[in-house]
Amino acid sequence: MGITKQKLNSSFRDPDAFVFKDEEGIFYRQMNTSYQSDFELFICSGLYQLLSKSEKLVSHVETNDVVFNQSIHYKTIKPEQLPFISYAYEWSFDQFKDAAMLTLDVLKDALDKGMILKDATHFNIQFLRGKPIFIDTSSFEKYEDGMPWIAYRQFCENFFGPLLLMKYVDPGMNKMLQIYPDGIPLHIVAKALPLKSKLNISSLLHVHFQSSFKGTTKSVKKYRIQKNRLYALIDNLYSAISKMKVDQRNSTWDDYYTDTILSKEYLAEKTNIINQFINEIEIKSALDVGTNNGVFAQLLASKNIDVVAIDFDTACVNNLYNTSKNNKVRNVLPLCVDITTPTPAIGWNNDERSEFVHRNKFDLTMALALIHHLCISKNLPFDKVAQLFSSFSKTLIIEFVPKEDEKVQLLLNNREDIFSNYSQQEFETVFSNYFQLLKKVEIKGTGRVLYHFGIK
């Protein structure tokens, strides 16, 4: 046939279905013959219609002429394509919470239609149009009366446990899922949680009580649970999660723009210049590195650009997620990623879940008021920064903050100035090795300069 199709490295565990992409990078899911009866029920019961209409599950069209493995082929579906892929260890608290609630929502809908979720991994959720969406169309199986939810413990280790750690210990605790991608073992969650978590009936039962049970080699298949008790279990998890809140007032950047003397005029001027820059080129997607409160990510979003906005500060990311959600801005995906140590590739062969820097491609990278943090706080040479940014996209908007700037002086307050190379001239020389200068404009009265670069 001459068409090279590639099976996804993350899609090999389920014998019923797998995801592959064609040479144009379009993703498909092949359903195998072993999944035929469940898939028929999934469609005939109206569950697919219900979930896709309410945007809880990614919608699809059948494309049975695209086949990856003929011998086991039943159907091929082409799901709505996702602009960006993100992982649970990059989400902020409220993103994580919404993803957990969506999983339970999908499970409840499935039970209502006589089906059940056969797994509950966080990898089944992605973000699309500002909301979590379930992406594994082959996760549904027929519910037999009295059958327990096979993925109950998995849900606790993938969602409920990590959420409790984020609430009680630190909002960044979901990063532990990088080490435990199959879910944080409940005995670890239970040990890390404070004593007061035992006062909460849901965390007491689903985590502390459950973790005290050791596994068994004996068959447990004979066990039965009444459907209304299963609903009770799901309802309890759902209401416990929906009530969860984290206190994130002490963000690093919370008052960055309100505190600084640069504030209003600086922001207005910066907005004008960036508007000029982006009006000159056609951009569909952008990466905003060090997004802070996301003002400029939202500026790009308002121009119909799909934006991934990253910051190491979980509170900033959480605020941006909530403000985007409240303002119905659907094309900003905020993620907790520290650009100085981005998400690594994990899983089998270190190849199952991709690293942040090579996962998504963008038309534009934006790094505003960031260079001094990278070069002075983290001792990164200009060359390293230019090299990384040149790998993300064809164009770059970057703000240079001179050494005399009050924020740079603040960084140098308590440390020796070993940064003789940190100058505007050196910055321009090094960046010109990777980029060609399209435009540069000084932000009036600040000494800061905005650069618009194109890749060489």
Add this chain to the structure above:
Amino acid sequence: MLNFILCYIDPGSTGFIVQIIIGAILGVGFFFKSIWWRIKSLFTKKSDNKH
């Protein structure tokens, strides 16, 4: 020897037993909650019909 045995223990197996126990505990509260929902929905429907 102990480690060898542990390799064959499926930690998910406890999920079955535990959810039966937890389901039974939570089932009682859920029973009353469901009744409350039904009563509430009766009134909501009634007030909806008025409009």
